[in-house]
Amino acid sequence: MSHDQDGFPNLVLVTGGAGFIGSAFCRHVLAASDARIVVLDRLTYAASLATLDPLLGTGRVELEVADVADREAVNRVLSHHRPDAIVHFAAETHVDRSIDGPDAFMRTNLIGTFNLLEAARIHWQRLSLADQAGFRMVHVSTDEVFGELGPDGAFHEGSLYAPNSPYAATKAGADHLARTWHRTFGLPVIVTNCSNNYGPHQFPEKLIPLTLLNALEGRRLPVYGTGRNIRDWLHVEDHARGLWAALLRGVPGEAYAFGGGAERRNIDVVRAICNRLDLLRPGRAPHAGLIDHVADRPGHDYRYAIDATKARRTLGWTPSFAFEAGLEATIDWYLANKA
Ligand SMILES: NC(=O)c1ccc[n+]([C@@H]2O[C@H](COP(=O)([O-])OP(=O)(O)OC[C@H]3O[C@@H](n4cnc5c(N)ncnc54)[C@H](O)[C@@H]3O)[C@@H](O)[C@H]2O)c1
Structure with a gap:
């Protein structure tokens, strides 16, 4: 149980490390430090072994196939590996799935987070005072816990919680548990x-990879409602850097909001993908002819945006990707890695 001479944790437990953001975080930690990583992941449909295998191949990453909703399994992994830090990504993450079947979201996002906090508390309380002081747990959550914005303003760390989807509600509940385990138990x-x-490496059920892969196959491109809903896009590698900064420099009990300052309407994101494919795969141009406006998602939030001033000022974090360049690179990556 220790930190190296640079102050980096020697062993980081990453739940959900086989998923989209968790795996990007692992790649960042491997590049930015000498830390070793234990990935705790149930390997659900959202996990990618193709993404995980190169990480395991470094010899610095170990996989524990386990369910965060299984308290005994979580306790076993923590007491066996004795991590210096925990970063908790494991979650059910797709809003549409949470509407069709919320049970798995309650189990993983709420019970799973509770189990992990309890296991972390027991582990942390058994540490020496010096090791307790260095230990950190980062609970990774979403801006969707704050509900929706109108045309103006941005969410920040003080925004009121007002989740609108079952996914967002379970993430909000998990955030409250995390906050409480700090306030009540000192974790x-x-x-x-x-x-x-x-x-x-994002599973192709979310807007960008779904649109891209459908367009490549000449399938319809479903867009909810008018497509005017706005999201603030952040490149996953910028998020990973922010989480590492929060782990190293964040203050326990505090929250940090991350966003790319790249607000785009969904329809404009879909059109940008189509335009890029028209250039790269002109055979099917114009891809925008495949756009299909479908019935809106129930409870669909109109707009999200983040004011990341606190993360910029106190963690020294700034996003490095401009959205258009990041989107082009993402499209190129999917074209090169279709399998
Ligand atoms: N994707 C986004 O845009 C976004 C934005 C903000 C926050 N987040 C949060 O970041 C985290 C990671 O999101 P993502 O997009 O990488 O998710 P993802 O769906 O790509 O990956 C989730 C990972 O968690 C694992 N998992 C699921 N249930 C599990 C369980 N019961 N036990 C152990 N492992 C389990 C899966 O196998 C998968 O590897 C989530 O907590 C999510 O709420 C995501």
Whole structure:
């Protein structure tokens, strides 16, 4: 149980490390430090072994296939590996699935987070005072816990919680548990709330990879309602850097909001993908002819945007990707990695 001479944790437990953001975080930690990583992941449909295998191949990452909703399994992993830090990504994450079947969201996002906090508390309380002081847990959450914005303003760390989807409600509940385990038990937990991520390795059920893969196959491109809903896009590698900064420099009990300052209407994101494919795959141009406006998602939030001033000022974090360049690179990555 220790930190190296640079102050980096020696062993980081990453739940959900086989998923989209968790795996990007692992790649960042491997590049930015000498830390070793234990990935705790149930390997659901959203996990990617193709993404995980190169991480395991470094010899610095170990996989524990386990369910965060299984308290005994979580306790076993913590007491066996004795991590210096925990970063909690594991979650059911797709809003549409949470509407069709919320049970898995309650189980993983609420019970799973509760189990992890309890296991972390027991682990942390058994540490020496010096190791207790260095221990951190980062609970990774979303801006969707704050509900929706009108045309103006942006969410920040003080925004009121007002979740609208079953997904957002379970994430909101998990955030409250994390906050409580700090306040009541002193566990050094940091909560982060981030806007929509994009980038390589995302499971093709979310807007950008779904649109891209459908367009490549000449299938319809479903867009909810008018497509005027606005999201604030952040490249997944910028999010990963922000989470590492929060782990190293964040204050326990505090929350940090991350966003890319890249507000785009969904329809404009879909059109940008179509325009890029018209250039790269002109055979099917114009891809925008495949756009299909479908019945709106129930409870669909109109707009999300993040004011990331606190993360910029106190963590020294700034996003590095401009959205258009990041989107082009993401499209190129999917074209090169279709399998
Ligand atoms: N994707 C986004 O735009 C976004 C934005 C802000 C916050 N977040 C949050 O970031 C985290 C990661 O999101 P993502 O997009 O990488 O998710 P993802 O769906 O790509 O991956 C989730 C991972 O968690 C694992 N998992 C699911 N249930 C589990 C369980 N019961 N036990 C152990 N592992 C389990 C899956 O196997 C998968 O590897 C989530 O907590 C999500 O709420 C996501």
